[in-house]
Amino acid sequence: MSPAAWTVASIRRALEAKTISARELTKEFYARISLENPRLNCYLALSPERAYARADAIDENFRRGESLPVLAGVPVAIKDVLSTRGTTTTAGSRILENYVPPYDCTVVERLETAGAIILGKTNCDEFAMGSSNENSAYGPVLNPAAPDRVPGGSSGGSAAAVAANLAVAALGTDTGGSIRQPGALCGVPAMMPTYGRVSRYGLIAFASSLDRIGPFAQTTEDVARVLQVIAGRDPMDATSAGAPVPDYLPASNQPVKGLRLGIPKEYYGEGIDPQVRKKTEAAIERFNRLGCQPVEIRMPHTAYAVPVYYLIATAEASSNLARFDGVRYGLRVNGANLSEMYRKTRGTGFGSEVKRRIMLGTYALSAGYYEAYYLKAQKVRSLIARDFAEAFKKADVVLTPTSPVPAFKLGERTADPLTMYLADIFTVPGSLAGVTAISVPCGKTAEGLPVGLQIYGPHFGESRVLQLARAFEAAGGFAG
Amino acid sequence: MSRTASRTTQPAEAVAPEVLARYEPVIGLEMHVQLKTASKIFCACSTRFGNAPNSNTCPVCLGLPGALPVFNKRALELAIRAALALHCTVHQRSRFARKNYFYPDLPKGYQISMYEMPLATGGWLEVESGAGRKRIGITRLHLEDDAAKNMHEGFPDSAEKTYIDYNRGGVPLIEIVSEPDLRSPEDAHAYLTALRQVLLYTGVSDCNMEEGSLRCDANVSVRPRGAQKFGTKAEVKNLNSFRYLQRALEYEIERQVKHIESGGQVTQETRLYNVAAGRTEPMRSKEFAHDYRYFPEPDLLPVHAGAALCAEIAAALPELPDARRQRYVANFGITPYAAAVLTDSRELGDYFEAVMAAAAVGSFPAKTAANWIQTELLRWLKDAGQEITESPVAPAALAELLAMVERGEVTAASGKAIFERMFATGKPAKQIAGDENRTQISDSAAVETACREVIEKNPGQAAKFRAGNEGVFKFFVGQVMRATRGQANPQAVNDILRRMLSAA
Numbered sequence: 001m002s003p004a005a006w007t008v009a010s011i012r013r014a015l016e017a018k019t020i021s022a023r024e025l026t027k028e029f030y031a032r033i034s035l036e037n038p039r040l041n042c043y044l045a046l047s048p049e050r051a052y053a054r055a056d057a058i059d060e061n062f063r064r065g066e067s068l069p070v071l072a073g074v075p076v077a078i079k080d081v082l083s084t085r086g087t088t089t090t091a092g093s094r095i096l097e098n099y100v101p102p103y104d105c106t107v108v109e110r111l112e113t114a115g116a117i118i119l120g121k122t123n124c125d126e127f128a129m130g131s132s133n134e135n136s137a138y139g140p141v142l143n144p145a146a147p148d149r150v151p152g153g154s155s156g157g158s159a160a161a162v163a164a165n166l167a168v169a170a171l172g173t174d175t176g177g178s179i180r181q182p183g184a185l186c187g188v189p190a191m192m193p194t195y196g197r198v199s200r201y202g203l204i205a206f207a208s209s210l211d212r213i214g215p216f217a218q219t220t221e222d223v224a225r226v227l228q229v230i231a232g233r234d235p236m237d238a239t240s241a242g243a244p245v246p247d248y249l250p251a252s253n254q255p256v257k258g259l260r261l262g263i264p265k266e267y268y269g270e271g272i273d274p275q276v277r278k279k280t281e282a283a284i285e286r287f288n289r290l291g292c293q294p295v296e297i298r299m300p301h302t303a304y305a306v307p308v309y310y311l312i313a314t315a316e317a318s319s320n321l322a323r324f325d326g327v328r329y330g331l332r333v334n335g336a337n338l339s340e341m342y343r344k345t346r347g348t349g350f351g352s353e354v355k356r357r358i359m360l361g362t363y364a365l366s367a368g369y370y371e372a373y374y375l376k377a378q379k380v381r382s383l384i385a386r387d388f389a390e391a392f393k394k395a396d397v398v399l400t401p402t403s404p405v406p407a408f409k410l411g412e413r414t415a416d417p418l419t420m421y422l423a424d425i426f427t428v429p430g431s432l433a434g435v436t437a438i439s440v441p442c443g444k445t446a447e448g449l450p451v452g453l454q455i456y457g458p459h460f461g462e463s464r465v466l467q468l469a470r471a472f473e474a475a476g477g478f479a480g
Numbered sequence: 481m482s483r484t485a486s487r488t489t490q491p492a493e494a495v496a497p498e499v500l501a502r503y504e505p506v507i508g509l510e511m512h513v514q515l516k517t518a519s520k521i522f523c524a525c526s527t528r529f530g531n532a533p534n535s536n537t538c539p540v541c542l543g544l545p546g547a548l549p550v551f552n553k554r555a556l557e558l559a560i561r562a563a564l565a566l567h568c569t570v571h572q573r574s575r576f577a578r579k580n581y582f583y584p585d586l587p588k589g590y591q592i593s594m595y596e597m598p599l600a601t602g603g604w605l606e607v608e609s610g611a612g613r614k615r616i617g618i619t620r621l622h623l624e625d626d627a628a629k630n631m632h633e634g635f636p637d638s639a640e641k642t643y644i645d646y647n648r649g650g651v652p653l654i655e656i657v658s659e660p661d662l663r664s665p666e667d668a669h670a671y672l673t674a675l676r677q678v679l680l681y682t683g684v685s686d687c688n689m690e691e692g693s694l695r696c697d698a699n700v701s702v703r704p705r706g707a708q709k710f711g712t713k714a715e716v717k718n719l720n721s722f723r724y725l726q727r728a729l730e731y732e733i734e735r736q737v738k739h740i741e742s743g744g745q746v747t748q749e750t751r752l753y754n755v756a757a758g759r760t761e762p763m764r765s766k767e768f769a770h771d772y773r774y775f776p777e778p779d780l781l782p783v784h785a786g787a788a789l790c791a792e793i794a795a796a797l798p799e800l801p802d803a804r805r806q807r808y809v810a811n812f813g814i815t816p817y818a819a820a821v822l823t824d825s826r827e828l829g830d831y832f833e834a835v836m837a838a839a840a841v842g843s844f845p846a847k848t849a850a851n852w853i854q855t856e857l858l859r860w861l862k863d864a865g866q867e868i869t870e871s872p873v874a875p876a877a878l879a880e881l882l883a884m885v886e887r888g889e890v891t892a893a894s895g896k897a898i899f900e901r902m903f904a905t906g907k908p909a910k911q912i913a914g915d916e917n918r919t920q921i922s923d924s925a926a927v928e929t930a931c932r933e934v935i936e937k938n939p940g941q942a943a944k945f946r947a948g949n950e951g952v953f954k955f956f957v958g959q960v961m962r963a964t965r966g967q968a969n970p971q972a973v974n975d976i977l978r979r980m981l982s983a984a
Contacts (some may be wrong), residue, residue: 208778327587
């Protein structure tokens, strides 16, 4: 966090003191975006008309004596898989290049109602499929911490926008690590809420049983503030949970002394970059000094998480992406007949990683393979969920690195999808189990690359992971 | 291709009846029934038929990116109602599944249906066919969303383009799959009739076949009579009226028999009934050869049909057609035939019962009401093109008329004329009878006067009668009835005439 970065609280103070208006603040961000975005490529589309209209409404209401809503004037960036009425929503894909949704997703509606200013739509891997943002049809995002490196993915644009101070907060989506990993690689706190905690209505689905929407922000406190606004039951999403939403700021502002930190052996084996390992151990040490108790635990099914994830996620994706058929919206490439139109439209519109996953998923669901692949994967998924349930009997949270490696160089891994998939090893188990997690920066490598610490909590344990993250941040900042 | 085409597009030459008789058809029906809900199955859009194209749509039923389905509880209630009326076991836990295939009328690229965990299984329906009653098994009943409607005709550029109306997309359907228990097109017709009647009685669907609320596909095979093993079946689609169902089945059975008789084997395939040509034709394999890649729908929670909900729905089920027929025969003493006519629709039965309820005890027999409804009311309604619910003659009004006839205040002939006036004007029977002076003349003085006048005017005929010609008695009755404009009580006329003619 640069000293100049705004937070929800500092914006509120400035608005109340009338040292800045919501319009002026919005202008400040757009000015910085026009300066930085051509290089970083965080934003795919901006919505200044909408942003200024909202900002003016907030200024006007405040002038008339109304109190400021909780996120008054807070400029936010929205990942381009989230539908925004009137603003192109491409999901990073050529097939939706000119698609303008006629409706807002629930989270955008809730943010605006709470006073947030939607600046624009952020770049991402096509249909959120990727870990480096290099799968975007609109070019990669550069990591603000190291411009020759990837920002992580798939929510790379959102993470980089916050890291580069081009937004105070951002929304991303996480299916197998797509919020947490770019958060770690860009050095900003990033949260995956429990499955069902935040409505998915309006989120262009990748894998419906895994997709979550969650916030990036400059501080853990702001992550909690944004989560507060977007969390809660939505009648438009049958899988959204009715469990009451706690008041996250007070609930997470408790002493952490005595809390048990689960350290699963399976997450600290081979394949972790030595500097990442060192920073993670230092983070555990910091918690030690705060009076937390590390507990060694076992999560025996961790090794199966990546293959299980790539069966379930691709199977669901193969079905979710069937609607991009050139019939009603998005790209259409005409053909001599219907099936040729389908083939040409999808052949032209989808990138190679998306096609690869549609093929994998179609195969996994095919007659004769369904039992061996999809059904078996679902069974192993419940074993992985049980690992977490067991872990949370022995520990209050589970601590792991977010990513086994820091930000890698652009183009370094694009030729090898399997290595790319394996980098999801620490994030996909929690996706499959439906639990919550936050990634917080825990220092930098010698090259100055951010390292992220992942704090897993049980279902609806957002207050608990925020509590640990805030304590960690308060005890030494994110610099490590 | 050309051989296949020539074989299947030529009208089938008739197979000799004695050859046909050596085979037994085996038929199972798959019905798709639109539920009578106000809104669609997964969104709040209206289900109304006939609105401007694409006016009843939203992001959910258009399958826009990011939209999610939310299950309409009313659709579940109606589906459970149908399942219970068909004696199915309703499963406490069922689950939606995605049926994946590409077609322009399917905006999501998949249909949300049920697969390995359907809502209900194992029911039956009794039907009346041929020799007697027959129990037809119901394999399963499940919920799904309807597709949109491709419109290939009616636009200036219809030669090059197909338009899509998404109003129907997302309308709730139940699919009802029967066991292969039907043995003839007549069985199938009877099953469809009985099923439709149950669905109408229970208010599950309006079963309007022209509007596509009730659609039918059939699985058809034939086997030598006496054989245990089923033959290879063909699926015949597009049987969307009673007439087409029967014709298509007749055609398909004959086609299969002919094929086997000429040494061929029936291929397992999907065929479409071509209404204009009156025959079934194979669909191109690309149009149906799908691996649907079913998997549980992750956007919806499993469906819970709890015991309490099912009990509540069962308790609110109306009396079903079969039970009602039996009760009419037992309690009202009408014939099984009349009972069948009167229970044809729930509304007609309700009308009949309302007539009986409006009558004072013993004021006329149920048989009379049954006859009048069948011969008068239904005829007039049919001529006027009206439904029973639109009848200008209310049940109480008909009851009043029938009581008047029964008491002899008007003759049956006058009663029918009065009924006609009631139907046309909506006025009560008493008023019409008074206005038109149709009240029966039972007053014996008036009848005697009329009789005396007729006898005096016709001395020759009177002499003939007295000479033993019984035939002329009818002449006298006719003359008296004419003189009294049909209002004399026929029994009184008879008695008085006979007394006067014999006395002289």
